[in-house]
Amino acid sequence: MAQVVAANGSATGSPFCAVSGKKLTEKLKQTSFPAKVLDRKDRKQNERRLHSVPVVARKSVEVLPVTAEDVPKTGEEELQQLRGITQLVDASVGMWSKLSARRKTKIVCTIGPSTNTRDMIWKLAEAGMNVARLNMSHGDHTSHQKVIDLVKEYNAQSKDNVIAIMLDTKGPEVRSGDLPQPITLTTGQEFTFTIKRGVGTETCVSVNYDDFVNDVEVGDMLLVDGGMMSLIVKSKTEDSVKCEVVDGGELKSRRHLNVRGKSATLPSITEKDWDDIKFGVENQVDFYAVSFVKDAKVVHELKDYLHSCNADIHVIVKIESADSIPNLHSIITASDGAMVARGDLGAELPIEEVPLLQEEIIRICRSMGKAVIVATNMLESMIVHPTPTRAEVSDIAIAVREGADAVMLSGETAHGKFPLKAVKVMHTVALRTEATMMGGGEKPANLGQVFKNHMSEMFAFHATMMSNTLGTSIVVFTRTGFMSILLSHYRPSGTIFAFTDDERVRQRLALYQGVCPIYMKFSEDAEATFESALSYLQKQGMVKDGEEVALVQSGRQPIWRLQSTHNIQVRKV
Numbered sequence: 001m002a003q004v005v006a007a008n009g010s011a012t013g014s015p016f017c018a019v020s021g022k023k024l025t026e027k028l029k030q031t032s033f034p035a036k037v038l039d040r041k042d043r044k045q046n047e048r049r050l051h052s053v054p055v056v057a058r059k060s061v062e063v064l065p066v067t068a069e070d071v072p073k074t075g076e077e078e079l080q081q082l083r084g085i086t087q088l089v090d091a092s093v094g095m096w097s098k099l100s101a102r103r104k105t106k107i108v109c110t111i112g113p114s115t116n117t118r119d120m121i122w123k124l125a126e127a128g129m130n131v132a133r134l135n136m137s138h139g140d141h142t143s144h145q146k147v148i149d150l151v152k153e154y155n156a157q158s159k160d161n162v163i164a165i166m167l168d169t170k171g172p173e174v175r176s177g178d179l180p181q182p183i184t185l186t187t188g189q190e191f192t193f194t195i196k197r198g199v200g201t202e203t204c205v206s207v208n209y210d211d212f213v214n215d216v217e218v219g220d221m222l223l224v225d226g227g228m229m230s231l232i233v234k235s236k237t238e239d240s241v242k243c244e245v246v247d248g249g250e251l252k253s254r255r256h257l258n259v260r261g262k263s264a265t266l267p268s269i270t271e272k273d274w275d276d277i278k279f280g281v282e283n284q285v286d287f288y289a290v291s292f293v294k295d296a297k298v299v300h301e302l303k304d305y306l307h308s309c310n311a312d313i314h315v316i317v318k319i320e321s322a323d324s325i326p327n328l329h330s331i332i333t334a335s336d337g338a339m340v341a342r343g344d345l346g347a348e349l350p351i352e353e354v355p356l357l358q359e360e361i362i363r364i365c366r367s368m369g370k371a372v373i374v375a376t377n378m379l380e381s382m383i384v385h386p387t388p389t390r391a392e393v394s395d396i397a398i399a400v401r402e403g404a405d406a407v408m409l410s411g412e413t414a415h416g417k418f419p420l421k422a423v424k425v426m427h428t429v430a431l432r433t434e435a436t437m438m439g440g441g442e443k444p445a446n447l448g449q450v451f452k453n454h455m456s457e458m459f460a461f462h463a464t465m466m467s468n469t470l471g472t473s474i475v476v477f478t479r480t481g482f483m484s485i486l487l488s489h490y491r492p493s494g495t496i497f498a499f500t501d502d503e504r505v506r507q508r509l510a511l512y513q514g515v516c517p518i519y520m521k522f523s524e525d526a527e528a529t530f531e532s533a534l535s536y537l538q539k540q541g542m543v544k545d546g547e548e549v550a551l552v553q554s555g556r557q558p559i560w561r562l563q564s565t566h567n568i569q570v571r572k573v
């Protein structure tokens, strides 16, 4: 039987619909999370401003592309500004005292030479990294193992913060070979790509893919490094492709090669990928990001493999290949989420298609209740500069507004000069943007419709409506993560405090928009479990004395198995 119960202090209080009149008005005025960020004077005034001029800059939260860590000699004034932001937070303790914990949109950081030390992993985590990404196109198992161990060490010692691990497969990508030093390609010059190994001269370089010569045709446009350079194919031999440089530039080692409008005729999961996937299983990573997925078949193949080795790892498909576009629906249906991999996507397809596809992929994922990540070039200029371009700031804001679960940093954190600053900028821009998205932003038109025949989905939908109306956060108990992921997709305004008794579920939930995962042992007794959850939230300053929370007891695997009831309660702490 399903029921909606409201409790005031105890489980038997007045029904939530009784909250009306003056009390309801007060509740609606209460500061929900976005208002906490904005609230300096009168919340109502702020709200009015939000409706009339949504993009007015406010003093209370500023974009502060500054961290003391990236530049040791950061001026005292800048540090004061940073402290100012922290002071906006009330009496919370631990990670919750940091605004980074309250941001809803999550941040994925690619770990590389700039960040693969203990010190930097800790600093990234404290600055706001939610997911550590290992790109298997670079490094080896020894170097990736070291990073995995460090992230796990951080998770084990951090009681109130958790970082998920994402292993990104190399896939059938085509790259130029190693060069002793970068070479300059000049517009109009002749340049050759060869399938012979180990060539790296001023006029010819190896390609890592034997069928390259068969896949390209005279007249094809080759894009190097995501389009930084381009060359037109003039002629072919058995082992070489002769080109003329159209747009020149500096060619470094192991750069991406794409043929405009074409995907390589290679399987999406190569032998190397299978080897890396096994490495991921052994290390119990949380997510695979699978490169160059072209159809759903490969996702099923990977899922079957994971099932056969009893590995609970979620599969994020990278949408980056021209061939994937006609199959978007079936690919995303088969997966646990998608990444808009704009680098290769913008090389295989005309670049002007990228923002449209980004919007479409986010829309599809959100309507299906799947996670979605926007990736590549988000703060590209910060690889070498300490501040972002205004266009980059807008790009982050757009991804947040479109409803992405996460935004991703690649070279910025892997080999950039200012990895911590990049995370801070991403965090601040996301947080600032979220503050203007009252009610969690735009909802996909069919949300709440697709799932309406399922009890859990119904509860997620109504718990969201209820918590939005009352201005409360949501507390959910989950063994598999299912119910909190479901709630996340309804994008409630308040934080989703997801209590789980499984460390791996806690780690995985770090990717999902608005979810704050918390580990807790469950008691056999529902009431005792509720009490200890609320007491934890209170101790951490996550909820205040007298504040109300919406408490959800539902899901495919209810934690109190003897009870078949589903509950939404409103409780006063």
Ligand SMILES: Nc1ncnc2c1ncn2[C@@H]1O[C@H](COP(=O)(O)OP(=O)(O)O)[C@@H](O)[C@H]1O
Pocket: 110, 111, 112, 113, 135, 137, 138, 139, 143, 343, 410, 411, 412, 414, 415
């Ligand atoms: N594990 C690693 N080891 C060495 N360098 C790395 C590593 N991960 C990333 N990088 C560097 O950071 C750059 C940007 O990362 P990313 O966007 O993930 O790679 P790419 O676009 O080359 O697939 C890479 O081109 C590479 O130079």
Ligand SMILES: C=C(OP(=O)(O)O)C(=O)O
Pocket: 135, 137, 168, 291, 320, 340, 341, 342, 343, 344, 345, 375, 376, 410
């Ligand atoms: C994320 C991407 O993939 P990778 O960094 O592995 O090339 C991309 O192409 O945008």
